[in-house]
Amino acid sequence: MDVKAAKALQLSALLQPEKIRSKPSGASSLSISREPHKKFLRVSVSVKLQPVRTSTIRRRVAPLEVTRSYENIPASTLESGTCHALLDEELILKSRSQEIDPYLNGRCIYLVGMMGSGKTTVGKIMAQVLGYSFCDSDALVEEEVGNSVADIFKHYGEAFFRDKETEVLHKLSLMRRFVISTGGGAVIRPINWKHMHKGVSVWLDVPLEALAQRIAAVGTNSRPLLHYEAGDAYTRALLKLSALFEERGDSYANANARVSLEKIAAKLGQRDVSKLSPTAIALEALEQIEVFLKEEDNNYAER
Numbered sequence: 001m002d003v004k005a006a007k008a009l010q011l012s013a014l015l016q017p018e019k020i021r022s023k024p025s026g027a028s029s030l031s032i033s034r035e036p037h038k039k040f041l042r043v044s045v046s047v048k049l050q051p052v053r054t055s056t057i058r059r060r061v062a063p064l065e066v067t068r069s070y071e072n073i074p075a076s077t078l079e080s081g082t083c084h085a086l087l088d089e090e091l092i093l094k095s096r097s098q099e100i101d102p103y104l105n106g107r108c109i110y111l112v113g114m115m116g117s118g119k120t121t122v123g124k125i126m127a128q129v130l131g132y133s134f135c136d137s138d139a140l141v142e143e144e145v146g147n148s149v150a151d152i153f154k155h156y157g158e159a160f161f162r163d164k165e166t167e168v169l170h171k172l173s174l175m176r177r178f179v180i181s182t183g184g185g186a187v188i189r190p191i192n193w194k195h196m197h198k199g200v201s202v203w204l205d206v207p208l209e210a211l212a213q214r215i216a217a218v219g220t221n222s223r224p225l226l227h228y229e230a231g232d233a234y235t236r237a238l239l240k241l242s243a244l245f246e247e248r249g250d251s252y253a254n255a256n257a258r259v260s261l262e263k264i265a266a267k268l269g270q271r272d273v274s275k276l277s278p279t280a281i282a283l284e285a286l287e288q289i290e291v292f293l294k295e296e297d298n299n300y301a302e303r
């Protein structure tokens, strides 16, 4: 083990009781190995914590266990404490997911938001930490039709795609324990909301400028509604996104919970939303889901 790196990781500092509301049960392990060229590290950390009961709901309280491996971490990153912060986030995520698990009771989570808002990226993190499966409604439509979204739009038109999307959402509404990344336009049909309200819906609200930056970076090949022939990629994407948001803004607000990147950045004292990590966004999503579920629970108790 690399002693300097182990010190830098400060494993004991990860166990912050006020953050994770848990007591260490004593079981933790850390292994670090250096790659042959000496610049990169492989870090594997396992922590087991005994959570303290905080909610009023009756449930079995399972120990909190996080095992994470990080490949190719530059030694400088580890020594700067970034790695420590990543592991810290991981533990908090796990703790938060255990907190909402009994309230969720296996209901699916539907992520809604504009194209490029991070539904897939954030959804995969949430699924992993909740022990849910992840799926993407666009991918299910593609599988069913046997064509890419772009080709479905081109050959069959948008209305055909929307019908397939509604069929897929109907099927998913009968499932349990899925985090679902929905298509950016799934919110426009009221029937889709009927399906999505079988679970808990979360709107990833990302400023249009940040979306345009991401879209300009990855291109529009898989996003036919944003496709442009020529011109500055960022400006084109921003114009198209603004027009779509004008039509859809109110529909996204139907979601049970809203995750505003601007609010997360303000909480963390950051100016630039593009610096927010997907993990920090997933954590805020779990927090907003918790707020919704606890309110729902209170309303139910008052009836």
Ligand SMILES: Nc1ncnc2c1ncn2[C@@H]1O[C@H](COP(=O)(O)OP(=O)(O)OP(=O)(O)O)[C@@H](O)[C@H]1O
Binding pocket: 113, 114, 115, 116, 117, 118, 119, 120, 121, 122, 181, 182, 183, 184, 214, 218, 223, 274, 275, 276, 277, 278, 281
């Ligand atoms: N927090 C983030 N910071 C920076 N880039 C991000 C973040 N989240 C996602 N991205 C990037 O933005 C792009 C879009 O992300 P993602 O595919 O997760 O969005 P989406 O909402 O599922 O998009 P779509 O609905 O168009 O399929 C990807 O290239 C992804 O790597």
Ligand SMILES: O=C(O)C1=C[C@@H](O)[C@@H](O)[C@H](O)C1
Binding pocket: 114, 115, 138, 149, 182, 183, 184, 185, 186, 222, 223, 224, 225
């Ligand atoms: O915002 C939209 O209308 C779309 C978003 C994508 O996820 C795909 O569902 C499709 O390209 C349409």
